[in-house]
Amino acid sequence: MNKSKSNTSQLMRFTLPFWLCFTLTSPPLIAEGKPVLEITGVESALQKNMITSLPLASEPCDAPAWRIRQLFRRSPTLLDQAARALGYYHLKIEKDLSFNNNCWQAKFNIQPGEPVLIESVNILIQGDARQDTEFTKVQQRAKALSQQQLHHGEYEKLKDRFVSLAEERGYFDGRFNQTRLQVNTKTNRAFITLEYDSGPRYRIGTVNVEQNTYDPLLLERYISIKPGDYYDATTSSKTHRSLSDSGYFEQVSVKQDFKNATGGKIDILIQLQPRKRTAYT
Template sequence: MERTRQVPLRVVLGVVWAFSVPVASGAQDEPSVAAPERAEQTAPPSVRVEGVTGRLRTNVARTVAQVPRACAMASPERDAAWRRRVVAKAESALRALGHFHAKVTARWADDAPCSPLVLTIDPGPPTRWSHVAITIDGPLSDSDAAQAWRATVPLKVGEVVDQGAFDATRDGLLALAQREGFVDARFRRKALIVDRTRNTAEAWLVLESGAPLVIGAIDAHDAPVEASVLRRALPVAPGDRYRLEAVAEAQRSLMSTEWFDRVRVLPDWAARTGDRVPLRIESTPAPRRRYEAALGYFSDIGAQLRGTIAWPLLNRRGHQGEITLLFARETQRLTFDYRVPRRHPKTEFLLWHGEWSRESRLGLTEQTAQVGLSWTRVRDAWTLSVGSDWLRSRTDSGSAVTQSHFWLQHLTVGWQGFDDSLFPTRGFGWQATVRGATRRLLSSDDLMQMHLRGQFAWPFGRTIVRARGEWGTTWGGKLTELPRALRFFAGGDRSVRGYGYQTLAPRDGSGRVLGGQHLVVASVELLHPVGPPGWYGALFFDTGQAFDSWLDFAPASAIGVGARWRSPVGLLQVDLAVPLDGDRRTPRLHLGLGVTF
């Protein structure tokens, strides 16, 4: 550190002494530190500290504990030397927190061999900041990052000197410059000047930021995808400002593509020319295939087994494929997805989709085949998807077989803003889908359908309030000719608890559930932590119905209690719901393992 003005000799001596004080950064002559504010700690049995409390006592105790004592080799000379080192350490710990006039007296607790040392401390008046000057010269000064950093500086005029805080401020300012791409930033002045006669100190930090660096060429010669594909997946490009966070984001972005088993984005300092620093991408391609198996359970559909084969990188254009087979007691489904990235494969892509499914429930057996193409764009919390699907279905009710086909055009817009996708405690999200078909374009009937879903979660103290709602309506189309995928149903674990899965909908003369043209569902749930960490108790109210005419809308409702456990294998949900409609009030148990909100 430097001294830039003439001061009396006794003050100069004070400055030199002050700079030998150990501080939190470890950049001084002694290893003692100014301990962070925390619960009060006690010195080891060999030293007892008296006369000070709080952070002063904690820092002294932690610092003197660093002085080793070998009682087995004790002698009067060794004890005296150890005593002097302990006193020196205690004084340095006090100076680190602004007490330059502290008096430390030491005495042995008793006359026994290796007796504990008792330190009695008079901290004296503290030294306070009389002047704090922190200046940034250069373009970094006007940046938003610098403005935000200034608001966090702990050095304030009138407060007690903390040399650890001074070092943290100095190091933090230089780290800020490095993060923002000002790698040539240097201190023109960095000084802490102590006036022991007045018990005051001055802090001076003057940083010359220099010019910011920009990103030069990006070298990815060993990448498993074409250079043009890689560039579209990168959030940075040559000519952009160089920032550490931008480089880290580039690495995260590439890793999230699933094209790589390992990838690193590094600045090539040896190839730097002027203000341009090239980036080098080192990578290992992803395995040719990935396999996944999952087992889940919901009381509505029973156990379900899902197996997936994924091809994270089919060719150098970044295409990806996936086949998934789902098997449950009443539902079997086989899907195939082929993804073509337009920019990043997770944020903008074309998706070719194929699906075959068979569902047998409540006396109806339906087989459905579907193929389609969609374009999806994800930006921040927003999702936009536009697509076209060809859907063909065959429904067997036992007494009749109906077949239908629809060429559906669809648009979906959604927004998600939850703090946790698996167990949200704060935020909200919604999704709106509009789809339609017409007889003029290879469809069995004219059809227009809208479907809205919304969720909300917010903490009030330790209690989490959750709400969800669902609304759907259909215009046109003969209900008996619509596939189940185009009909609305209510009831079950993730709809209206207390009732069977998809049982809240219009029925035919034989009592078979047909589904409805419209849907309304709402739910409110209170969660409160109980017992061990990860356990929550729940109170809830559900209501809703699928129906054909708004004049016939009569929602079924239920109340209940439940439990949630954030287990290592997923969210375990147990609910006991009591229906409030009809003659029976028999409680219904709902079990689930997986995401249900």
């Protein structure tokens, strides 16, 4: 048995055990063993994140004992990382490893401590997106994170939202000048700073339609993309959907020519494959 304890304070605990079981084929007259991985003392979301972080969770009963012990020794570090991802920076762990009934049992009792809260969210937007209401909405929603529990996944989602919104609305030169997440473990407070430079918003250059079957004037009613308009991915999607739903085409492709985009303009290529006509005899 390998057992280590750290000092614990008197905190209210949540007990949500997790049992990890494997069914093995055992020789006659030998008790069937099942691995047990138990994590107690934390709420379900944190518990799930911890379980996912442990390679030990996937080990069967017949794994070499040395490997189980090795993974068990590594577990506190991985549990701490999993806890920090959800804002818990003061983890205390009691752990126990034993081998019974032809298998292993690993138990971790956790005291997560108080979570880190977000003290402030400062976002600076430069470039044409400063006047874009969609970016303003993201900026305002981000400020609502203040005084919420730190969640590293949500922080990454916030950054990803700026990148995806820039792609959707034609800011193809956009980039972060600064992304900073500071955590003060003494005060349990976090500070988020983002500086995003969108650059110019691109306009539509030429719209090239590749097809030889239908009158271009007929197709205009289905094409919402117009030269000179600001690029907007929703307009491209609408055009794709309208052409697909027209019933004229087997395949529809709407592509942006990123390679040759210059001078704040981007060309659009629409490729259409006519639907095969049904022959009646």
